[in-house]
Each structure stands twice: as structure tokens, then as C-alpha cells.
Amino acid sequence: MVRLKEGEVRIPSGCAIAGILNQKGTCFSGDRIISCIASMRQRSNGLGGGFAAYGIYPQYEKQYALHLYYDHEKARSESETLLNRNFKICYAEPIPVRKNSRVGEAPLAWRYFADPREERLQEQGMDEEEFMVGMVMQINSGIAGAFIASSGHNMGAFKGMAYPEDIGDYFRLDEYRAYLWTAHGRFPTNTPGWWGGAHPFTLLDWSVVHNGEISSYGSNRRFLEMFGYRCSLQTDTEVIAYIFDFLMRREGLGLDDTVKIIAATFWEDMGDRKLAWLRHRYSSLLLNGPFSIIVATGNGMAAVNDRIKLRPLVAACKDDFLYISSEEAAIRKVEPVLDKLWSPSGGEPVIGLIDNKVGLLEPKLNGVFIRSA
């Protein structure tokens, strides 16, 4: 049987998602998120699991932390040549793993802490981030057998083809401490034999875990392609990550506006001229179909449902912690007693920010639909 890779075919999937944030920025071990996502085992089928962790590399805070997967050594040498040409690599190592019998054939996983070479930036006339996006696109679609799992600062994505708790064990996440964790358990309807396809999807500091299927994928993708994004993975989640990057970084929109684009207000409820304008202008970025997503970046996370809430999403607070999950039970598993628990409406975002930390998650909110603690 020919095992198709993610990207060679589009795979619909159901999923579990979870996120835990300490709003004071205090770091905590990955145990909790593993326990949380593991409790939703029935929502996955062992064909994908992953985590994003923010705050895990304080010693390389200024560098881009690149997580790369290689199918083979050739891919590594090709990629490293390219990296060396474009980056000053401060440190590189294989990502430490723990043997786990329930994790199948794993790719080589490496991590690099790197700064883009100034001369390359000048050559290409790009800012750092644009350059980074270009690099990611280049490696992911240009080098066979290589894949960038994450590329942000002080963060990393750990994902693979197994139940999420096994992935967590494999990557020894109990040994990492982060102030923000997101996790994903996947139920794809096919058997993609490739780790790159698992969630979270990341770009720069963005990571996205996603439960759902985006029927508007074709429209979203063709719109993004006009702006240089190449959706090599053919997965909805990739598109969501790019949409956040496009709207918030490139177009400079706030989170509220971004949410109002991907989960737009219905025309019949549209009172606000600005919202209408956003819809007119970015109508192709409406995410249509069932989804619940958690988008994380260095200074917090935001969760949002599709506008008619076709997928589950619950949120809860306890002290400084914000929990988001597909199921209430998963939150109760790690925090039985909660200050507050609620189920956000369709299109109504839950946003958790880290106090006094500047980052891309800049809500510019009027406070009406923010419902985090």
C-alpha cells in the first residue's frame, strides 16, 4: 500500500483541542496538558497528536527556534545547507526523545536556534518575519523530506503520528516548562504516514490547533495564494495559521477584526460599517464549515468557534489559569474546581493574554465579546 503523505491529498478530520495558559506568565510542566488531552482519547484515532509550548527556550529567547523533521539524512543536509546560507545558527541539536512503543516510525527531529543573516535580509529587501515566512515556505515545499514544524521565538511545536499523550511522552514534554500549552488529538479519515501533517500548525510565533473541517478551504487558499502563501499541506489548519498571519501581521488588523473576518457577523445582524467593510474586503477569508480553533502566540491564546457553532468548545478559569478544551471533562481532569466555566457562542472568541507581555495578540477590543477572566 502506498502511504500518502499529508499534502498529497486533502484529509478531513475530527479532533480534540486543548489549551492552558497562565496569565501571569508563570511556566508549568507539560504534564497537565498531556493529562488534559489524553482524557479526550475518543476524539482521536492515533493518527495524529501534537503540542505547542510557549516559553520553553528562555536561553534562546531572541533567536528563532526552528523545529525540523527530516525523513532522511539527505533532507537534513540539504536543509542545513540552506539554513546555513540564510541563518547564523547559534545552536543545533536533535530534539531529545524517549522511546515509546506506541509511536511508530519517527522522522529525525532537529532543532535550530538561529538569527537570519543580515546580508540575506538586505539582499531580499524583506523584514525578518517576511523572510522567515519565505524560508518556511521554501523548505516545506522545496526540499523533499524536510518539514519545518515550528519557527517562532521561545516556542516549539511537537507533533507526530500517534495519540497525543504518546507524542507527549515521546518528546519528553513532562520535562519542559511553558506558560502556554496547546494540544491536539487528531481523528483523520485517512492514514497519512507523515508527522508534518499533525497539529499544531505554526508559522513564526503562531500556532493553531484546530478541530473541524473548513469547507471554504478552496476559497481561502486561493485568496492566500494571491499573497504568496503556498498551501503545500492541503490542510485546513495550515490555512487558518496563514490567515492569522496574513490578517494580523501583514494587514495589521487586531484580533477582534480578525475574528470578525474568519467568523463573520451575519449580514442581517451587521450594524457596524467597519465590520461590513471587513466582510466586503476579506470575504474570501471567512472560515466556513465547522471548526473550533485555538490560536496561540507569544503573549496569549484565543479560541474561536465557527459562527454557527458546529463544533464543541468550552472555556474555564481558575486563578491565573485559562483553560480551553473541546470537552469540559478534560478541563475538570486537571482542575476539578473552577472559578468559572462557559461555552462560548459561535463566532465569539475567548481570549487569554499574559499580563504586561507585548505580543501579536493585541485585542484592540471594546470589551464586549471578550469573556476571559
Added chain:
Amino acid sequence: MALTMLAPVFKVEREESRCIKCGVCVQQCANEVHHLDNGWMWTNDEECVACQRCVSLCPAQALAIKEYPLSFRVNSHWTPATIREIYAQADSGGVLLAGMGNPRSYKSYFDHLLLNASQVTNPSIDPLREPMELNTSLGNKTGSSELSEKPLISLRLPIMFSAMSFGSVSLNVHKSLSRAAYAMGTLWNTGEGGLHPDLFSYKDNAVVQVASGRFGVHPAYLENSAVIEIKIGQGAKPGIGGHLPGAKVSEEVARTRMIPAWSDAISPAPHHDIYSIEDLAQLIETLKVATGYKKPIAVKVAAVHNISAIASGVVRAGADILAIDGFRGATGAAPMRIRDHVGIPIEIALAQVDSRLRDEGIRQQVSLVAAGGIRNSADVVKAIALGADAVYIATAALIALGCHLCQMCFTGKCNWGIATTRPDLSRRLNPEVGAKRAQNLLQAWEHEIKEIMGAMGINAIDSLRGNRLMLRGIGLGPEELKILGVKAAGEEG
């Protein structure tokens, strides 16, 4: 004149045992096919165009129209139609005229595209329970904020009535379509025949055309509109001008067009102030200045071989809306050879143009309107998935009003009161009825589109636009699939 060799094309069959000699057929046939002489009914089959008016109105169901049983020896190269055309030209020495759209059996790409639906992994949506948005906005969407927003037109559904000039069609057609457009929150199009003052009240739903003849163009015309459309060409006759015979230029038509009554109204083939793309840019800018940058400017072109390059040029010339009319687009009158042999299908042109504009990164500057042979809501959905923002319908709208596609619009003797300005005939289209029927058609299509979208799990038409993953080709070759940008049926992804 010597003997004509043209035999009748149709034969009127009257079932004598049913005919009650009421004379309705006699009274209704503008072609004077039926006659009642002293209780004897007879027909002049030569004049019959198979418009079916008599059949529809006969209270005794006594009439049937059949093909005239004239058998030439079978010859698949020299078909009966070919032979007849030669007879006709040998009789008249003239160009063959034809009405409505290309009737030939070219491949219809719409019929080779299949739509997708949701199963299990994502839920289909029930349009009766959940909101289902067909709202569509047309115009340049590159404004940097709501304050710098370029003029946009919002439609309730992505279907508009295409250009048909007053003169080529009756005022009652315009009244019907304008009222239906108003009721359905969409646009209708004046065509190049000017805007009758009675219809100024429908200005918010009117697309007014500026065409090569400049008929009826004056400040109030431009002002009383939602969109101004520069017509470069139309699908039925790319590269050809228009000719409204003097007989159709009634006083009312003349006043509206600002030309002398009963004189021929000739639209030149080109605009004589547009000999190149930069001239178009000037005209676009002129119209924008004239209307205070408050209205989107549309440009309508026929789908020809290098349509994508033309489209790119038109967008860069400042058009906010680009309407592309495929080779099945209809007309009141066109030389038959042009109608049947010039241009390319709208599906191909649309796919090509959408891809090209995206490649060039200028797709956001313009809204694409597909026209020419859209027959039903599935065609609409397919056109939008191929990349259109909206579609224009005209033939379908006329059929809704009663057109039976006899294709004899240019005679001015339309028995259904559509393609005529004769008061006794145009009276046959009661705008109350026409508006209701046209509105019903749009409503029906709206429901169907919602059903289709719901099945796809999509609740806003925005998410269908250019979403070619929702299409699969069937019976198409690799080259055609590539041009259309769709995968073959059975192909995953």
C-alpha cells in the same frame, strides 16, 4: 421574384375535432399564420416561427406545432439547415440574421462539472434552520479602511439581470425586470437603450450602460444608476456593433435614446473614442469623475481567445466590475455566422480570467460577473466556484417572462410581447405578472443555491467563490481540467 426554395420550417397542426373556431390564435399571431374565413380555419405555415403563442393560448388544446416534414436525402455534411441557409441567402443576397444565443451543440462545460457535498466529517447545513448568506458585494475591494472604501454594491443574491436595451425589448420587460430586481435586492441592466424616465425610481437597482452608440447617455442617466457599465462587446456578437431597425424605434424609444423616431439606431462596432486600452482607462476615469467617484464602473467584454490578457488590461484601466459574456450570450439580432462561430465558452473564460487576475494579484480590485448562457442555479453555483462574484442572466429571465426561444427577435413581431415595441404586442407582457415571474425565478434559484451550499456545508457564498475544490470535472480532458482549474471526478484532494 422567382420561386423561393424555402419550404416552411414548421407545420401547424389543428385538431379539427377540438377546434372551436374561437379565433384566439388568429387574434394572437403577429406573424399572421392563422386565418378564419367564414367559419373555415386555415394556416399559413410559412410564417410560423414556433413561438407557441397560439398553442399556449388555445382554450381547446387543438393546436400543435411540429417540424415541417421535409426530408432532404440524408447528408451529414450538407444538413437541412445548411441547405436552407443557402436558399435564404440565394433569395436575399444578405447576411443571415439570428436572434437569441448560439444554439449549436458545442460542449457545455457546466454540464461537465459536478458539485461537492458534505458527508460525516463536516455537517451539511439545513438552510431552513440556519442562516444562509448569498449576499454579494461588487466593486473594488482594496480600500485600506472603511473610510477609504471604494464604492461597493451589495446584492442579496449573486444573480443580476443582464443588459437588454429598451427598443430591442419592450418597456414592459424593463418594468418587469426592474421591479423584480428591486424586490430581490439585485440589479437589472438598461442595456444601451437609455433609461426610461418611468424607471428612474428603480435607479438603486439599475446598471446603466454606456455603449458605442452612446444612446440615452446624459447626466441624469448616469446619476440614476447603481453601476455604470461600459459595454465593449457582447457574447453573441463579439466585435460587432448593434443595429436597432427604425421600425422598432417608436416615439418612446426615440425619446429615451435621444435619437429621431423611426430612424435606425446604429451602434458602431468599436467605441469611436476607444481605440486602445488607455482610451478605456480615460473613459472609466471620465465616468468616475462625472459621478463623483460614487459608483462602481463596470466594463463588459465578450469572451474571446485572449480574454485573460484583456481582463487584466481592463482591471488595470480602473474597472471595478468586469463582466464577461460567453459565446452563448444572446442578442436581439446578430449575423448568424458571428453568433454561432465567434467567442469562447464563459466557463473557460471565467476560469482563465479568475486565475490570471489572482496570479497578477489584482483579483481584489475587481468583481467578476459571468454572463452568457447561465441556465439554472447549478450553473450559477458552478460559475461562482470557478471564480465569478456574480452572474448575469438574460435569456433565462426572458424565458421566465414567456420567451419561447423562437429566435426571431429581430423581426419585432414577438408574440410574447418581449422583443417588440409594437404597443399591441408589448401589452402582452403585464409587468405585474412579469415582475412576479422574474422574481419567482430568482427566488427559486436562491432557494436552490442555498440548498446546494447547505449540502456543501457552506453558509456564505463568499466561501464558494473561486472554491474550485467544490467542482470536479467529468468527461473532460487533462487540458480542459487544467484550464478550468478543477480536478477530475474521483480525484482526491
Added chain:
Amino acid sequence: MRYLIVGSGIAAVGAVEGIRRFDRRGEITVLDGEKRGAYTRPLISYYLSDPIHYADLSFRPDSFFRLNQVEMIKARGIKIDRRARILNLDNGMQLAYDRLLLACGASPAQLELSDLNQRWVSNFYTLEDVERLNMNIREGQQAVVIGSGLIGVKAAEALLKRGLRVTLVEKAQHILPQVLSPTAAARLGVYLEKAGIKIIAGDELAAVYPQHRIQLSSGTVLQSDQLIMAVGIRPNTELAFSAGLKVGKGIVADSYLRTSDEYIFAAGDVIETPNLITSNREIMALLPHAHREGYLAGANMSGQTLFYRGGVAMNSVKLQGWSLFAAGIPKPGASIFYWQEDDKYLEIHHHQNCLQKFIAINLPEVAGPLLSIIETQLPIPEKMWQEYVECYPTIANLPALYWQKIWKGEKNDSIEC
């Protein structure tokens, strides 16, 4: 408000409708002097021709007076006390009224001849007349009808139908002198003679002898088993006259149908009706007028001020299968247009831009519009009538000015009917 109506004929019915249109509560009392209750007089000839078929002679359903809350009293009025506003009845009762309507109708006119008081001589005016005739006539008898007004010709027709041999005697030079022109009468005369009615015009009854013999002025002596007197009518003005109200040929009522007493109104055959065309006041004993007068009088009694312009003479009668329609009065100096085809005939009198009179035989469809043109005195150029009779005079071909009035009127609703 107490309304008292003397008479129970068409005018009374109209009056009840007129009152009730505006006053749902007032007390209405109707004096019914007929022994048999209210009935419609024009039907008596039909009754005679076919007593079984035409047994029902009522004008409105039996429930009409009850539903309109009308008190019916079988009595005649004999004296009005105008000061006290009291009407004395022949049964000794006294009725007080606030508004009194005199709708006492008319009686047959009598010739100044002796010996009229014979069993075989009868009037043709009331149901009693006809019932008596019904018992006396035998098939094959000879009947002579004196007077060829509408009553006379309908009586002649009915008798013919019953199998009598009928002679119609008319004083004027042709039959139906009030209705037809000599030309039209001649056509009709020929037809009636063919049907079996002998016509003697320009002659009148001079003497009546016993043994069923009569003599005419010309000296002709006729055998007559039944002699029917139909020489016109005379309004029943006695009650009004004795009360001191102004009376001419009939009771004089103003344009609001009010008599010289402000509390007393009059309507129907008993009054002088203004002729719309000539403005002369004349006795116009016509059912449509009686109803209209009654209706307007009733409305005005209830406090309205509806103006009555009057009417024109008009007749419609079906005689032996021919339908005759005529209206208006001939004027000297009028241009007359004729049209005829088979048994159809049309005659139009035009004078001073207006239609004055028309006669239509077997041409029913144009009758209504032509009457309406006369009544409204719609100015129509003579030329149009010329054209009208030159082409086939159908309803569709009527002068455009008429249709213009009709269609324009319809738009602003000024002419409903």
C-alpha cells in the same frame, strides 16, 4: 322619525330602500290599499297570458318589508291633517307622521262614454281587472283593445296568446304613438298583423252597444266579446288635492320630491315628473322612474338633499318575440338616421348636438348606452351618428365619445352606473 308611506307599489319600495340607506332606526309604516297585497303592475299582462307560470307578481321578495322593519297596514288614506301631521285612514285609524310620502299611484283614465259599465267591458290596470278577464275570456272570442299604449299592446298580446282574435284600435295615426315613430310603428304593425292582431289606427271608440257591439268614430261597427279599455292613466291626486297641496296634472313635487307641504313628499305615478330633455313636467308612469323617485324621496325624508333631475320617457317591451326599445321624445327639426336589416331596426333622432330619441327594434345591445347618452345629454356630433348607422350599429361601434366618457369615468369613478 316616523315615516308614513301611502301606497305599496314600486315607489314605496324605493322609498323604503331610500330611507333605510340613511336611517336604520326610524319607524316606517306603509299603507297597502291593495286587497291582494303589493304587486308589480306591469306583470298583469304576463299573468293573463299564463296565469300559472306568472303567479308570483311581487317586485321584491316577500321578506322585503319585514327585513326592513316596515309596518304594513291594510288601509287607504282618506284625509290628511297637515297641521297636526295626522293621516286619517278609511278604517277609522289615525296615524301620526313626521314625514309623509304620497305614493298613491294612478288609475286608468276613462273615456267620456256611456254604456261602458258592461260585464264585457274591462279596464286593464289592476290584478282584479285581469283576474276577472281571466274568468270571462274563452278561446275564439273576439276582443277589441282600445288604446295601443304599452298597456294596450301587452293586453292584446296576452289575449292573442289565450286564443282570442284581437283588434287593436288606436286614436293616433299609428300604434304605440308615445313610443314609436310612424316608420317604426308601420314595421311593427305589419309584424303584429301577421301574428294575428288586427290594427285599426286613426280611429277611436265612439259608442258601445249592448250585444257586444261597438262603433268607432269612422262608423265602423265591430263585434266585441271582450272590450278592453287601455286609454291611459290618471294620477290618484284626490288625497293631495283635498289636503290643499299643489296639484297640476299630478301632484306637484319639487326637485327634492317635496310637495308644497315641507313634511309631505310624493313619488311615483302620482306626481308630475320633469322631463329631462324638455324640462316640462308631465305624467310619466314608468316603473324605473317610480322607483327612483321613491328612493330619492325616501332619502330626502330621512334628511338628505338628493336632487332629482327628472327622467325621460323610455320603454322596453317584448312583443310577440320582437324586442322594442325606445326612449326620449321626438323634437321638430331633428335629423333622423335610420338603419335596418332583416327584422332589426334602429332610428336615431339628433338635434342640437344631442341625441333626442331612439327606437331600436330587435337590437337590444345598443339600447342601454343610447338611453344613457340621452339621459346625460352627451354632446355627440351629428356626423358620428351618420357614421354609426352607415356601419353596423353594434355596441362596439358606438361613437367613441360615449366610450371615452365610460372609460374615463371609470377611472375617476364618477360614473358607476
Added chain:
Amino acid sequence: MKITAIPDYCLGCGLCRIYCAAAHDGFQGNVLRAFKHGSPLPRINLINWQGLTYFNVCRHCQDAPCINACISGAMQRDENGRVYVDNSRCVSCYTCILVCPFGHPQVSRERPGILKCDLCRESNREPACLKHCPNEAIIWDEESGPTGSAKNKVHGE
């Protein structure tokens, strides 16, 4: 209660007359049966005037002269305001024909009595003319409420 036709949209096709004729006299709307086995008469006249066709039909007048002039009480108004003729009472005096300013009532060809529009009250359905007008030119006239009698305006008031 009356029907009228908008002259601007009346085609003059005459279908109203055909369906009217077939709707009465027991043909129950069956055109073929009516015209093949009978000689039905319509109660509608179409008048051509200045290039337009006018639909001449009973107005069911508020103060109907035909009812008031009927000598036998055959002409009546029903509870819905429809003026109809009870031909069993009609004596064919044709006074109604004479007093109708629109020339509406017609002589019945088949039997004694007259023909007039009764808004298809017998069938208790929508008037056949209105139902079958191919251009919906025939409509209920909503505006003609009880505005009184024009005869009043013509002859009185």
C-alpha cells in the same frame, strides 16, 4: 364587488369570453363540451377603442338601475353584493337592458330571460374570466367600495 380589466394589459384575445361562456349554462368550465355541444354565450363584451381593448362587463353597481327597474323582481343582489338574474322570474321585458348605461345585460338566445355576469356565483369559484386571463389583465376592483350611485350623481344630487 366587481372585476375590471386594465386596458394597458388587455390583449383582446377574447379568452375571457370563451371561458365565461363555458363557465355558465351547466358546462362547468369545459370549453370543448360547451362549444362542441352547445352554443354558449359569454357575458362579457370586448370593446376596441383607440387601439385598446376594453373589457365591458357588469359593474355590479351599488345602486343598480337594473335591479330597480326590473318589473318582475328577477334581478337581485346576493349577500356578497353580486347582481344576478333569477331567470325563473324573468319575463323578458328587457327593461334591465334598457337602463344599463354600459349595455351589459344581453338577451339570452336559448331560452327566455337575459344573460348577465354573475361573477360565477353558481360555481362558487373565482370568476372564470379572471382566472383564465393569460395576462392577468382582469382583476378584482378593490377601490370600488360603496361610493353611492352614479345615477345619483347623474340624475340627482
